Amino acid sequence: xxxxxxxxxxYAPHLGVSLYSLYDRNTEEDNLNVTVFSTGLSSSSVxxxxxxxxxxxxxxxxxxxxxLRDRLSFDADTGRFDISTLGRFFIGDLLPVTTQRVIYLDCxxxxxxPLTKMWNTDLKGKLLAAVQEPTIYPEVRSYLGMKKDxxxxxxxxxxxxxxxxxxxxxxxxxxxxxxSIEKESLFHDQDAINGLLKxxxxxxxxxxxxxxxxxxxxxxxxxxxxxxxRVIPEDAFEKxxxxxxxxxxxxxxxxxxxxxxxxxxxxxxxxxxxxPWRGTPKERGSEGRMLAYHAMDWxxxxxxxxxxxxxxxxxxxxxxxxKEKEKGKEI
Numbered sequence: 001x002x003x004x005x006x007x008x009x010x011y012a013p014h015l016g017v018s019l020y021s022l023y024d025r026n027t028e029e030d031n032l033n034v035t036v037f038s039t040g041l042s043s044s045s046v047x048x049x050x051x052x053x054x055x056x057x058x059x060x061x062x063x064x065x066x067x068l069r070d071r072l073s074f075d076a077d078t079g080r081f082d083i084s085t086l087g088r089f090f091i092g093d094l095l096p097v098t099t100q101r102v103i104y105l106d107c108x109x110x111x112x113x114p115l116t117k118m119w120n121t122d123l124k125g126k127l128l129a130a131v132q133e134p135t136i137y138p139e140v141r142s143y144l145g146m147k148k149d150x151x152x153x154x155x156x157x158x159x160x161x162x163x164x165x166x167x168x169x170x171x172x173x174x175x176x177x178x179x180s181i182e183k184e185s186l187f188h189d190q191d192a193i194n195g196l197l198k199x200x201x202x203x204x205x206x207x208x209x210x211x212x213x214x215x216x217x218x219x220x221x222x223x224x225x226x227x228x229x230r231v232i233p234e235d236a237f238e239k240x241x242x243x244x245x246x247x248x249x250x251x252x253x254x255x256x257x258x259x260x261x262x263x264x265x266x267x268x269x270x271x272x273x274x275x276p277w278r279g280t281p282k283e284r285g286s287e288g289r290m291l292a293y294h295a296m297d298w299x300x301x302x303x304x305x306x307x308x309x310x311x312x313x314x315x316x317x318x319x320x321x322x323k324e325k326e327k328g329k330e331i
Contacts, residue, residue: 014256152194
């Protein structure tokens with residue numbers, strides 16, 4: 001099994017948590033090859049990651065990607081996200097040519113069950129396998145030319161056919177596609193993957209990439225946002241809530257922030273205390289925001305229309321800020 005992460009120094013503790021959980025939940029896997037694309041990890045963080053690997057009798061590879069900006073054909077602007085988010089474009093370049101498929105994991109994930117079944121997924125000729133995100137904003141679908149009932153996928157966890165990725169020069173195509181949508185794009189690499197690879201992504205069960213705020217969504221609301229989500233049986237969605245294989249802290253309510261009441265945060269905190277980053281204090285300064293976000297989550301459960309209104313206002317704000325920033329560049 002081959003697994004890859006991309007991380008900068010800021011996310012090193014979260015990578016450590018995810019890595020520890022990956023090793024801990026996949027002890028029966030004879031070959032577990034982990035590669036980290038470093039976009040600025042410190043030597044001490046690398047040592048900590050190697051210490052985690054050694055604890056499980058594993059080896060970890062660190063590939064230097066600090067020249068990520070130089071590898072792009074233009075000066076990419078990833079807005080609210082660090083440039084490292086584009087690092088996943090390079091999975092075919094930095095991994096050994098003998099690596100035919102790979103699982104990509106975001107640093108803000110915690111693995112709670114073995115990944116063997118995901119690893120053995122039959123791609124059925126598709127380039128990727130990933131989990132749908134039906135809550136994506138209509139504005140995003142619009143600039144990607146995607147209809148409401150076309151599947152949009154989260155790029156935080158996916159399985160990729162690297163043989164095809166390399167043969168079809170997907171990295172180059174993704175960079176060119178991203179450049180074409182950069183002025184409008186809110187989710188950057190994820191938007192590029194969805195726009196370019198439409199029809200080339202196979203559905204995975206939400207258990208393999210469970211977004212923690214989906215705990216508060218009703219299945220009927222998700223299928224109402226996009227009928228493509230009906231490919232996921234309701235019982236599979238409910239099972240994923242209770243027994244996720246991979247928890248993804250993709251929303252604002254992240255367990256390393258003071259005031260976070262994330263239901264799945266206990267898994268993160270448990271593994272943090274097993275890593276060399278144990279005792280790391282929570283980030284302070286957003287306690288009020290955490291409380292408001294948690295209230296919004298519960299609103300989703302009892303009053304979905306309220307969550308929808310808040311989301312619409314939020315994306316209008318993001319879109320307005322994006323346009324103002326682009327206009328500023330032109331002056």
